[in-house]
Amino acid sequence: MAAPEATTALAPTPRRRWxxxxxxxxELVLFLAIVALFVVVGAIxxxxxxxxxxxxxxxxxxxxxxxxxxxxMVIISGNIDISVGSLxxxxxxxxxxxxxxxxPIVLSWVIPVLLSIAFTTTMGAMVAYxxxxxxxxxxxxxxxxKGGLIVVTGGAWINALPEGFHLAQMKPFxxxxxxxxxxxxxxxxALWMRLSATGRSIYAVGGxxxxxxxxGISRERxxxxxxxxxxxxxxxxxxxxxxxxxxIQSTVPPNLELTIITASVVGGVSILGGTGTVVGSTLAAVxxxxxxxxxxxxxxxxxxxRAVQGVLxxxxxxxxxxRRMRQARGRGR
Amino acid sequence: MSDTTAPRMRxxxxxxxxxxxxxxxSLAVLSVTAERFMSVxxxxxxxxLMTEVALVALPxxxxxxxxxxxxxxxxxxxxxxxxxGVFWHNLGVPLxxxxxxxxxxxxxxxxxxxxxxxxxxxxxxxxxxxxxxLYRGLAEGISQARSVRxxxxxxxxxxxxEMFGVPTQLWILVVAIIIFWIxxxxxxxxxSLYAIGHNETAARYSAIKVDRIKLIIxxxxxxxxxxxxxxxxxxxxxxxxxxxxGLELDVIAAVVLGGTSIFGGVGTIAGTVLxxxxxxxxxxxxxxxxxxxxATIVVIGTVLILSILITNFLQHRRGGDG
Numbered sequence: 001m002a003a004p005e006a007t008t009a010l011a012p013t014p015r016r017r018w019x020x021x022x023x024x025x026x027e028l029v030l031f032l033a034i035v036a037l038f039v040v041v042g043a044i045x046x047x048x049x050x051x052x053x054x055x056x057x058x059x060x061x062x063x064x065x066x067x068x069x070x071x072x073m074v075i076i077s078g079n080i081d082i083s084v085g086s087l088x089x090x091x092x093x094x095x096x097x098x099x100x101x102x103x104p105i106v107l108s109w110v111i112p113v114l115l116s117i118a119f120t121t122t123m124g125a126m127v128a129y130x131x132x133x134x135x136x137x138x139x140x141x142x143x144x145x146k147g148g149l150i151v152v153t154g155g156a157w158i159n160a161l162p163e164g165f166h167l168a169q170m171k172p173f174x175x176x177x178x179x180x181x182x183x184x185x186x187x188x189x190a191l192w193m194r195l196s197a198t199g200r201s202i203y204a205v206g207g208x209x210x211x212x213x214x215x216g217i218s219r220e221r222x223x224x225x226x227x228x229x230x231x232x233x234x235x236x237x238x239x240x241x242x243x244x245x246x247x248i249q250s251t252v253p254p255n256l257e258l259t260i261i262t263a264s265v266v267g268g269v270s271i272l273g274g275t276g277t278v279v280g281s282t283l284a285a286v287x288x289x290x291x292x293x294x295x296x297x298x299x300x301x302x303x304x305x306r307a308v309q310g311v312l313x314x315x316x317x318x319x320x321x322x323r324r325m326r327q328a329r330g331r332g333r
Numbered sequence: 334m335s336d337t338t339a340p341r342m343r344x345x346x347x348x349x350x351x352x353x354x355x356x357x358x359s360l361a362v363l364s365v366t367a368e369r370f371m372s373v374x375x376x377x378x379x380x381x382l383m384t385e386v387a388l389v390a391l392p393x394x395x396x397x398x399x400x401x402x403x404x405x406x407x408x409x410x411x412x413x414x415x416x417x418g419v420f421w422h423n424l425g426v427p428l429x430x431x432x433x434x435x436x437x438x439x440x441x442x443x444x445x446x447x448x449x450x451x452x453x454x455x456x457x458x459x460x461x462x463x464x465x466x467l468y469r470g471l472a473e474g475i476s477q478a479r480s481v482r483x484x485x486x487x488x489x490x491x492x493x494x495e496m497f498g499v500p501t502q503l504w505i506l507v508v509a510i511i512i513f514w515i516x517x518x519x520x521x522x523x524x525s526l527y528a529i530g531h532n533e534t535a536a537r538y539s540a541i542k543v544d545r546i547k548l549i550i551x552x553x554x555x556x557x558x559x560x561x562x563x564x565x566x567x568x569x570x571x572x573x574x575x576x577x578x579g580l581e582l583d584v585i586a587a588v589v590l591g592g593t594s595i596f597g598g599v600g601t602i603a604g605t606v607l608x609x610x611x612x613x614x615x616x617x618x619x620x621x622x623x624x625x626x627x628a629t630i631v632v633i634g635t636v637l638i639l640s641i642l643i644t645n646f647l648q649h650r651r652g653g654d655g
Contacts, residue, residue, distance in 0.1 A: 132641050133595040143634030150627035304474040310467025321453045
């Protein structure tokens, strides 16, 4: 599916198209935006680039980047999962509860990830085989998980977590654990999406389900696989979220699903399906976190944060639409 | 009652019928289990509580029928509420004018959604996701999370008062339901919505002004969110920037529960009315039987998924391709 598109796009004016292609790559734009933000805000207020603040930006938000990897795959396949915030809340609570109950720590890390995969696979199966739109399935599960969590735990906080549970606070070779997870998982997922047959089939199903079917790709099986893999990333994200603080609040972090979807979208994943990369979504998660933190350092009321995020999504989407229109015009007639 | 009609109705099992049965079953069960449930006072009060979601669910039905979606309703609701306070309290605009201006802000917000969706072909899901953040951000930024109180007594008639023994906003809701029902079933505009949802390209070739219709329904969604926001302020006597957070999910749940297909082309106002009524009754009934509020969310989520499953199942059995 990718090959014919590339040739038709390149055929008419190969020389003029090459430069803007590179210049407008979403990943590059995001990367430059991050650099620019750190340079400018750092110049205004050096404390912004102090190690402590950088740590809080990267550590506190690595789990969002990890969750956004799975979310990006789901969106590229033409689906969406709005239950992800609730799921992370539930899994974090499960993990903490197991650890406090005296279960071996490794198990209290692994079990939530397995639960997550089982859960999202079920969701994927409902989307694929029962043909319920993913937005409806995940809306239903959002309510079930969110309500269920508070009913079961009563919103109680989990503290007195055992020694050695706090995975996200560990620093092998002086680098915090969440950074390893964020970087390694992003690279692994990016390579997998690019090189593996399943990875390519996700793009195919999201880009043109009928064409994918005709070329022998099972939409159903691909969707279930995407959701299963998404579950793995959600599980890891929940783990990082659960182990970064001394206390686990057994509630669902507010608006978490929107933050994660925003990272995917700003990272260049088209909600129309079929395009986008996980590198972009990770960069976007970092950018969003850095913007949130920078407001404080340039004396802007944090109450404007959401407005800034909204403008950012809007700008990204408009740039994407503009690019598509230009491409369509250049290709069409 | 449903027993006697069941054999003949089998061929025309609709989502609305499934819902109606569910509604009667829950009414029957709840009236037995919860004593205070089946009283006029309680039911009218439930009507009061569901009005905001209901008012927004009506235009949402239109939008989802065209295969669109509007995630920004909760934020437009909150932004309108905040602007009501800003116009009246900070800028000294007379309250009636401030109410009109607040609804105008909602309409403008919806219009902006519609403009970018139609002119730049931004997918509705993503456009309204962006403005979900943007409008909420504006509400938070403009208000700096300060609340506005001290509205005059007459203003509370809208949200807390009664007319002929029925909550004021319930009258507004009834009128709105009738208007939306007539528009959807009896006008070219309404029928065009189905055409757009079924096949937008075909609708365009049939000389349906697709873009203008979309612009209208997204603006309408903004207007109704603004109206609901003003009513909500009147009901709770204060303005806060986090008002209506998560409203979009309640509204979409009600509409989808009502049988409107998220794929577009299918849906009725009757279904939506049944959808939000059922949700409110479940919430209230379960609360009265001693179930905590959070458990009701679980029930609603389950009902949502089950109702879609049951309808899918029935349609498959009929051999339809729903």
